[in-house]
Structures are given as structure tokens and as C-alpha cells.
Amino acid sequence: MSSANWKEKLTDRIPPDQAREIDNFEAQMLLRKAGKIEEKVFAEVRLRRGTYGQRYDNGQRHDGIRTRALAYQPLTKGPETMWDAPGMQRIKIPFGGLNPDQMKLLAELAEEYSDNILHITTRQDIQLHFVHIEEVPTIFRRLAAAGITTKEACGNSVRNVTACPLAGICRTETFDVTPYAKATAYYLMGHPDTQQFGRKFKIAFSGCRHEACSLVSLHDLGGIAVTRQVDGKTQRGFELYVGGGLGAVPYQAKLMVEFLPEEELMPMARAIGRVFARLGEKKNRNRARLKFVVAKLGIDEFKRVVMEEYQSMPEDNSWRRYFDEIPRYDEQPAFAAVQLNGQKRPNGFEEWAATNVYEQRQSGYAAVTVTLPLGDLTSDQMRKLADIARKHAGDHLRTTVEQNILLRWVPHNRLINLYEDLKAIGLAQPGAGSIVDVVACPGTDTCKLGIAASRGLAAELRKRLATQMASMDQAIRSLRIKISGCFNSCGQHHIADIGFYGNSRNVGGYTVPHFQVMLGGKWTDNAGSYALAMGSVPSKRVPDLVTRLTDRYLADRQGEETFQSFCGRIGKKQLKGWVDEFVKVPAHAEDPAFYVDWGDPRAYTIGDMGTGECAGEVISLAQFGFTAAESQAFEAQLLLDDGEFQKADEMAYSAMLEAAKTLVRQQNPDTPTDTPTIVGEFRTRFVETQLFWDKYHGNQFANYLLNRHESPDTRYTKDTAHKLVEEANLFIDASHKCLAKLQASMNVLEVPVLPKV
Amino acid sequence: MDAYKLIVKIFVKDPPQLPADAFVPVFHSWIQNQLVADHLLIDVADYQLVHQGPGTVLVALEGNFSTDRADGRLGLQYNRKQPLAGSFADKLTAVLITTLEGCVRLEQEATLNGIRFGGDELVVRINDRLAAPNTKATFESIRGDLETLLAELYAGAPVELHHEPHAEKLLEVRIKSSQAVSTATLLERAKSLAALSAGN
Numbered sequence: 003m004s005s006a007n008w009k010e011k012l013t014d015r016i017p018p019d020q021a022r023e024i025d026n027f028e029a030q031m032l033l034r035k036a037g038k039i040e041e042k043v044f045a046e047v048r049l050r051r052g053t054y055g056q057r058y059d060n061g062q063r064h065d066g067i068r069t070r071a072l073a074y075q076p077l078t079k080g081p082e083t084m085w086d087a088p089g090m091q092r093i094k095i096p097f098g099g100l101n102p103d104q105m106k107l108l109a110e111l112a113e114e115y116s117d118n119i120l121h122i123t124t125r126q127d128i129q130l131h132f133v134h135i136e137e138v139p140t141i142f143r144r145l146a147a148a149g150i151t152t153k154e155a156c157g158n159s160v161r162n163v164t165a166c167p168l169a170g171i172c173r174t175e176t177f178d179v180t181p182y183a184k185a186t187a188y189y190l191m192g193h194p195d196t197q198q199f200g201r202k203f204k205i206a207f208s209g210c211r212h213e214a215c216s217l218v219s220l221h222d223l224g225g226i227a228v229t230r231q232v233d234g235k236t237q238r239g240f241e242l243y244v245g246g247g248l249g250a251v252p253y254q255a256k257l258m259v260e261f262l263p264e265e266e267l268m269p270m271a272r273a274i275g276r277v278f279a280r281l282g283e284k285k286n287r288n289r290a291r292l293k294f295v296v297a298k299l300g301i302d303e304f305k306r307v308v309m310e311e312y313q314s315m316p317e318d319n320s321w322r323r324y325f326d327e328i329p330r331y332d333e334q335p336a337f338a339a340v341q342l343n344g345q346k347r348p349n350g351f352e353e354w355a356a357t358n359v360y361e362q363r364q365s366g367y368a369a370v371t372v373t374l375p376l377g378d379l380t381s382d383q384m385r386k387l388a389d390i391a392r393k394h395a396g397d398h399l400r401t402t403v404e405q406n407i408l409l410r411w412v413p414h415n416r417l418i419n420l421y422e423d424l425k426a427i428g429l430a431q432p433g434a435g436s437i438v439d440v441v442a443c444p445g446t447d448t449c450k451l452g453i454a455a456s457r458g459l460a461a462e463l464r465k466r467l468a469t470q471m472a473s474m475d476q477a478i479r480s481l482r483i484k485i486s487g488c489f490n491s492c493g494q495h496h497i498a499d500i501g502f503y504g505n506s507r508n509v510g511g512y513t514v515p516h517f518q519v520m521l522g523g524k525w526t527d528n529a530g531s532y533a534l535a536m537g538s539v540p541s542k543r544v545p546d547l548v549t550r551l552t553d554r555y556l557a558d559r560q561g562e563e564t565f566q567s568f569c570g571r572i573g574k575k576q577l578k579g580w581v582d583e584f585v586k587v588p589a590h591a592e593d594p595a596f597y598v599d600w601g602d603p604r605a606y607t608i609g610d611m612g613t614g615e616c617a618g619e620v621i622s623l624a625q626f627g628f629t630a631a632e633s634q635a636f637e638a639q640l641l642l643d644d645g646e647f648q649k650a651d652e653m654a655y656s657a658m659l660e661a662a663k664t665l666v667r668q669q670n671p672d673t674p675t676d677t678p679t680i681v682g683e684f685r686t687r688f689v690e691t692q693l694f695w696d697k698y699h700g701n702q703f704a705n706y707l708l709n710r711h712e713s714p715d716t717r718y719t720k721d722t723a724h725k726l727v728e729e730a731n732l733f734i735d736a737s738h739k740c741l742a743k744l745q746a747s748m749n750v751l752e753v754p755v756l757p758k759v
Numbered sequence: 760m761d762a763y764k765l766i767v768k769i770f771v772k773d774p775p776q777l778p779a780d781a782f783v784p785v786f787h788s789w790i791q792n793q794l795v796a797d798h799l800l801i802d803v804a805d806y807q808l809v810h811q812g813p814g815t816v817l818v819a820l821e822g823n824f825s826t827d828r829a830d831g832r833l834g835l836q837y838n839r840k841q842p843l844a845g846s847f848a849d850k851l852t853a854v855l856i857t858t859l860e861g862c863v864r865l866e867q868e869a870t871l872n873g874i875r876f877g878g879d880e881l882v883v884r885i886n887d888r889l890a891a892p893n894t895k896a897t898f899e900s901i902r903g904d905l906e907t908l909l910a911e912l913y914a915g916a917p918v919e920l921h922h923e924p925h926a927e928k929l930l931e932v933r934i935k936s937s938q939a940v941s942t943a944t945l946l947e948r949a950k951s952l953a954a955l956s957a958g959n
């Protein structure tokens with residue numbers, strides 16, 4: 003079914019600016035299909051909308067016997083990424099907030115465009131896999147109509163802003179960080195100052211210092227809610243942390259400001275974004291996160307630079323619009339609180355309630371964690387869960403960084419019925435936040451960078467541990483296991499008690515899947531400290547190693563000692579000794595099972611790894627701007643073909659403005675984007691200076707824009723519209739030439755950096 | 760009806776005892792041996808931990824096979840992703856043939872403990888809420904094509920069609936024949952029908 007029909011059907015339900023962005027994406031998709039824009043530019047365009055490549059999209063796969071070419075059509079949608087190959091769509095869920103209507107829509111999308119599975123990520127996003135690129139604009143439109151976006155879900159941008167799923171109902175929070183997370187997410191989304199990063203930028207908000215719900219320490223920017231008394235009044239603010247991150251080189255975020263008043267939060271985030279855009283590495287993606295800037299400058303110098311930026315950056319009061327919404331954020335329970343008294347408790351209820359039910363701050367209410375194995379649920383489960391939520395909890399749900407879903411505001415007297423309803427759809431598994439609730443990134447299942455089967459291992463551990471749960475000591479139960487398919491840490495292995503990340507070793511001429519063992523990471527205190535690497539063990543030995551480690555912990559633990567303290571006391575040497583007992587790989591002839599990975603019977607290979615898209619391409623603002631202009635010119639042509647002459651005229655004009663804006667902002671990135679300013683600046687900077695002057699045509703191309711701006715031809719006939727569409731194309735060509743001239747004269751790099759203010 | 764995103768599910772009869780991951784190596788071997796005609800086979804995805812989920816999925820560019828366990832009933836499901844030529848009846852016949860070929864192939868797998876599919880029961884869904892909203896009117900619009908196809912498949916034996924309109928679920932028709940027919944016979948008849956249609 004063509005996306006045009008969904009477009010028509012949803013036209014009144016999508017905010018116009020979003021509709022336009024999606025049209026733009028679709029036009030760029032068509033241009034790429036026609037070979038009219040570069041693959042790397044389109045790659046960044048789609049990554050910024052969360053449309054990722056997936057394993058095997060480079061057109062080859064080892065089938066267990068040989069590497070086989072996958073005969074996709076030759077067109078690509080990015081470097082080494084075939085057009086036809088199904089990919090992953092990430093959907094941004096700021097602070098994990100979802101309502102039942104949105105859940106139902108997500109269920110429909112997974113059913114119609116994916117493989118009927120919704121996957122919750124460690125950043126509270128939702129991912130669909132095996133999605134065809136041609137269906138992506140329709141997915142965007144259907145999401146937008148339900149108030150969901152994928153904008154900047156990937157690429158070098160501000161990623162999903164996370165927050166404690168318990169925010170607002172937590173017994174230990176200072177205040178509810180939800181509205182701050184929401185405001186920051188939407189303020190920075192698409193903000194001009196966040197468009198020129200060399201790498202992704204992650205933000206989290208936490209309601210208190212000592213819990214782990216939002217893991218501030220591992221973020222580029224994190225805020226912990228704090229208050230202070232000023233003139234007898236309580237003032238809200240944030241402890242502001244910067245420069246944290248996991249990956250191959252993990253860094254703990256550093257405290258930059260002890261008390262940042264709430265009204266300074268968004269401008270400060272913007273200033274930090276501007277500094278990151280200016281000083282962050284652009285060429286070497288391995289050194290391009292903010293953590294490297296902070297480490298290089300030191301926190302004091304970094305703070306000084308940010309404060310200077312904060313004081314001197316051009317005014318932008320748009321944050322006010324979001325800030326003013328904060329006091330209005332109000333979550334009300336759907337049902338009155340009634341205590342659970344004397345109701346008969348079904349089998350399994352107590353065990354489930356002990357791990358999955360959290361007593362809210364608000365008396366008589368509980369929050370219920372729905373545990374999802376490996377973060378997955380089916381469309382049918384999602385739809386029914388939406389109904390269950392509405393029946394027992396109301397509209398306020400959250401995804402969690404532990405890949406689960408949280409129902410909030412469940413009155414106590416509904417817990418038993420809720421449990422029964424969840425059980426009926428297979429979602430009443432106990433063990434939330436326990437050792438069974440293993441977190442795993444996609445790994446070799448779908449990720450191009452995956453080295454070992456993180457999900458396969460997680461599934462195996464989950465199965466084994468679930469059978470032992472009933473007899474397990476509480477100390478073991480409360481441990482956390484997190485697994486990544488490679489060192490990039492998407493499974494957050496650094497902050498687990500027992501963490502793993504995939505690697506490989508060569509044994510007797512065969513490649514053998516392994517996992518690096520990481521012990522003693524601290525999950526609490528907002529991910530207070532990171533785990534120690536203890537060496538690699540073969541993938542197939544990991545479950546036995548987990549048993550050994552937990553047995554030793556139980557046997558040698560002193561008092562209420564945490565696993566982290568236990569590891570510290572026992573010491574690295576002893577821990578390594580335990581791990582080393584599991585490093586041996588039997589010869590292939592002796593046990594070939596070691597030469598395949600969990601959940602995948604093919605002979606193991608690392609030959610299927612591809613080029614990751616996590617980092618995206620660093621595309622200059624000018625490339626983006628011109629691509630957007632070209633896609634508008636293309637859309638104008640389509641409108642013209644459809645006989646929509648006035649709309650074609652307007653779109654062609656808009657395309658010229660976009661190109662002019664791109665040029666103007668090359669010279670001054672802070673130029674306001676309203677039409678009179680852009681045209682005025684274009685005239686001053688490019689026409690009067692003759693930078694736009696063409697050797698053969700003089701000011702002819704510039705006049706196309708100036709004439710349309712000053713005296714539009716309002717007859718809107720086929721001829722007038724056709725003329726303007728042609729002119730728009732010529733204007734964009736001339737803009738390209740002008741930029742080349744400008745760059746040559748200034749001898750600047752292709753990737754411009756924001757000027758120091 | 761111009762929808763092509765058709766789904767057909769055929770149920771396993773008296774499911775044999777099988778390990779949860781039994782289909783994973785089978786689907787991998789289909790890729791190794793390129794056993795599905797006109798399909799670019801890409802990968803195998805395993806969702807065995809998900810309750811009543813798609814089980815093991817063989818992902819292909821043109822459409823996915825899955826050992827679906829929706830409603831607690833194991834079956835082989837084929838989910839068409841790419842356009843097909845011809846009328847709605849032609850498309851449905853083609854999807855049915857692909858599904859039946861998958862069933863017959865699984866029945867021949869030595870590792871699956873003699874798995875058998877029941878030819879007397881089918882589920883047809885249209886995975887496109889825009890083209891085929893789950894209403895009585897949509898059902899009526901495809902009913903004729905379905906009945907003609909089923910009359911051929913079941914050689915005129917009585918067939919019951921069950922459809923329930925639903926605001927949220929995909930359009931789904933449950934088909935039950937009083938005649939017990941093997942999947943191999945159904946496949947043969949479906950292929951004759953396709954050949955006939957191609958000849959016209």
C-alpha cells in the first residue's frame with residue numbers, strides 16, 4: 003500500500019512542521035533512489051531519523067559453510083548498506099513515557115512493518131527490526147499522528163533523553179524530574195546548536211543521588227534533582243554532571259555545577275552543546291564524544307569555557323516555551339487508592355509481587371514492572387498490555403533502562419487482578435531487577451558491530467537462572483547481569499555486578515566466540531563506579547562461570563557485603579584466578595560446540611561484521627542544507643506534476659530560501675531563520691558582495707529568489723509554477739558553486755565549525 | 760482489493776515434543792541449501808523466550824516464515840512483504856503455495872520428530888490496516904475470491920469461513936474444512952490452480 007494513502011488519511015493529525023520534515027525525508031529517499039544525492043548524505047539523513055542499517059545489509063553473510071553474496075539490487079542507502087536490505091527503526095520515547103494509545107499504534111507498526119516484535123532498549127527507546135526502507139515514511143507519519151517521533155534517534159545528535167521510570171512516584175526522589183527531561187528533550191531536538199556534533203550526545207535525569215534508575219554517571223550530560231533554601235523558599239535545581247560515557251573507554255561523569263537553578267537548565271544544556279560542537283573531535287569518531295573534551299580540558303577549564311559560552315551566546319528564548327510547561331506537568335491516578343485486604347492470592351502472586359511491585363510514595367498505589375525477556379514483546383502482548391494498563395493503572399507507563407515496562411498508579415486492590423491479567427498474556431514473570439532479568443544489547447543477532455551473541459547468552463543464562471530462582475539466596479538474586487555483543491557497551495556491561503562483552507579468540511586455526519568478564523560494576527549511586535576487566539572466557543563456558551562466581555560470593559561473603567565490595571576485598575588476583583579456570587577451549591575435534599555461539603548453530607565467524615552506523619557520518623551543515631533544498635525542489639516538481647500549482651510555487655520558493663539560508667549560515671551560524679532576515683542577509687552578504695555573481699549570468703540566479711520574495715506572481719498557473727521550479731533548481735546549483743568559491747577563497751575545511759563567540 | 764501483504768498460517772497437528780530451538784538449525788539449513796524458490800533468504804531470528812510469539816523467524820526479502828505460536832497454537836506462518844503480480848486471488852494462491860511448500864519441507868525434516876500439518880484448517884490475514892480494515896465490508900469484498908479458491912483446494916467439500924470484525928486486529932479469516940487433506944495434496948491443487956490462472 004502506498005504511503006501516499008496514509009499521508010492523506012493522517013494529514014489533519016500530524017503537526018505541520020513534522021509533516022513537512024517527513025515529506026522532506028521521503029523526497030530525499032526518492033532522490034537517493036534516483037542516485038541524485040550521495041549515499042553518505044542520505045545515510046546521515048536517515049540515521050538522524052533513527053533508521054539504521056542491520057547486520058548483513060552489506061550484501062554478504064556466512065551461512066555456516068561459506069560466505070554467500072546476498073543478491074540485493076545494487077542501489078545503496080549508505081556506504082556499504084544495500085537499499086533493499088531490511089534495517090532497524092529506532093523510535094524515541096523521551097523519559098520512556100508512553101500511553102496505551104501509543105502502545106497500540108506501536109503494536110500495529112511492529113505487526114505491519116517488522117517481525118511482530120517490539121524491542122525495548124537500554125535507553126528507553128523502542129526498536130523495530132527487519133524494516134524495509136520504503137515503508138519508513140509511513141511509519142514516521144503514523145508515529146507522528148500519535149505524538150511520537152524518531153527525530154534524532156541516532157546519528158550525531160542528542161539521543162533519547164532518559165529519566166528514572168519511577169520519577170514522580172518514587173519514595174526517595176527530591177522532586178519529579180519528568181517534566182525537565184521532557185522539556186530538555188524537545189528543546190534540544192532539532193535545535194540549530196545541536197546539529198554539528200561529531201558524535202552522539204546522551205542526557206539523563208535522576209531524582210536522587212543514591213539510586214540507579216537513570217544512571218547519570220554514564221552520560222554526556224546528567225542532572226540529579228536537588229533543592230536549596232533561598233529567602234525561606236525552596237528552590238529547585240540540578241547537580242550537573244558532564245563527560246560520562248561507556249564504550250571502549252568508559253568515563254565517569256564529572257560534577258560541573260553543584261546547584262544549577264532549574265531555569266538555567268536548558269540554556270546551560272545549549273551552551274554545553276555549543277561547546278561540544280565547537281571543540282569536539284570531528285574526524286576521529288573514536289575520540290569524538292564529549293568525555294574526551296572534558297578529559298582533555300579538565301573539568302575546571304571545561305566549566306570556564308562553558309560559562310563563557312553561556313554568557314556570550316546569542317539570545318534564544320525558545321526554551322521558555324518548554325520551561326513554562328513544567329509546572330503544568332501533572333500525572334493523576336485513574337483510580338482511587340484502595341488497600342489490598344484479605345483477597346485470595348493466587349499461586350505465584352507473592353513471588354511476583356516481591357520483585358515486581360514497588361510501593362509508591364502515594365499511599366495505596368503501587369508501580370508494577372512488567373518483565374520482558376531480553377526486552378522483547380509481541381504486538382499482541384503490547385496491545386493487550388495497553389488494555390490492561392487502562393483497566394488497572396491508567397495512562398502513564400514508562401519503558402525502563404532495564405528493558406522492561408512499568409505500569410504506574412495501580413491501586414493496591416487491583417494488584418491481584420492485574421497479576422492474573424498479565425499472566426494470561428505471559429507477562430507475569432517475577433524477577434524484575436534480579437539476576438534473572440538479564441540485560442542484553444542486540445549483539446550478533448542484528449547489530450553490524452556485534453562480535454558475540456549477547457542475546458543468545460542472555461537467553462541461556464535467563465533459562466538456567468529462572469529454574470534456580472525459588473531456591474536462590476537473596477544476595478544472589480539481587481545481582482545484575484548485563485551483556486554487550488562488543489566493547490561498545492550498549493548492554494551497559496560496565497555497571498553490572500557481573501558483566502560481559504563479546505570478543506573472539508583464535509584457537510587451532512578456528513575463531514571461537516568469547517566474552518570478556520567484567521566484575522564489580524556499581525549500579526547504584528547513578529552507576530557509581532565501573533567494573534574491572536578480568537579476562538576472556540569462551541562463550542560456552544560463561545554459564546558455568548556465573549555459577550562459580552555466585553557460589554563463591556555466597557560462600558565467602560562477609561555480612562551484608564555487596565558484590566562490589568566483595569570483589570574489592572577478594573582482589574583482582576583471586577577473581578582472575580576463578581575466571582582463569584574457565585578459559586580453556588577444547589580442540590575442535592573434541593568439542594565442536596565451543597566453535598558455535600549461543601542460539602546460532604552456524605560455524606562461528608567474525609566475517610559477518612560490518613561497518614557500524616552508530617556514529618553516523620560527519621556531514622557538514624552545508625551538505626544538509628543543500629540536500630534539504632534539493633528535496634524541496636524535487637517535491638515542488640511532484641506538486642507541479644500533480645497540478646498543484648500554488649503549492650509547487652511555494653515549495654520552489656521554500657527550496658531557494660533553504661539554499662540561501664545554508665549560505666548565510668555558513669558565514670554566521672547564528673543568523674535567525676525567518677524569511678525576511680534570510681533574504682536580507684543573502685542580499686547583503688552574497689549579492690552586494692558579488693559572491694553570488696556568475697561570470698556568464700551576472701545576478702540572474704540571485705534575482706530568482708529576490709524577485710519571488712519581493713513580487714511573487716500570484717496567478718499560479720502551470721507556466722508560472724513551472725518557471726519557478728526551474729529557477730529553484732538553477733538557484734540551488736548556483737548556491738553550490740557559490741559555496742565552493744567561498745570555501746576556496748577562505749581555504750576552509752569542508753566541515754565548518756561554529757565560530758568561537 | 761489490491762493488498763499484497765497477506766499472511767497464511769497452517770497449524771501443526773498434534774505437535775510432537777520438540778526442543779524450543781528445534782527450528783533454528785532447520786531454517787539455517789534452508790538458507791545454506793537455498794531451499795525457498797524466488798526468495799532472497801537473509802537470516803534467522805529466534806524469539807523462543809517470547810510467550811506465544813513468532814518463535815523462530817526465517818527472514819527473507821520477499822516475506823518471512825515463522826513458527827508462530829499465537830494463541831498457544833503452533834503453526835507455520837508466511838508473511839508476505841513484497842508486492843505480487845496478478846489479482847487478489849492470484850496473490851493469495853501464491854502466498855498459500857509458499858506456505859504449503861514450507862509445511863511440506865518441514866514435514867520432511869528428520870530432526871522434527873515427524874511433524875505434521877493439518878490441511879483442514881487455515882488462517883488468512885491481511886497485514887495492511889489501510890487497504891484492508893477489519894470490517895464486514897472488507898471481508899465481503901474478498902469472500903468470493905476466497906470461496907472460489909477454497910472450493911478448488913478442498914475439491915468442493917464444505918468449508919466454514921469465520922470472520923470477526925475488530926477495530927484493532929488485522930483482518931483475519933479462519934477457514935475450516937470438514938475434509939482432512941494432506942498439505943501435499945493442498946499444495947498440488949493450489950499449484951494447478953495457479954497454473955490455470957497463469958494460462959488464462
Ligand code: SF4
Nearest residue numbers: 443449452487488492
Ligand atoms: S554493544 Fe556492540 S554489539 Fe551491542 S548493540 Fe552496541 S555496537 Fe552492537
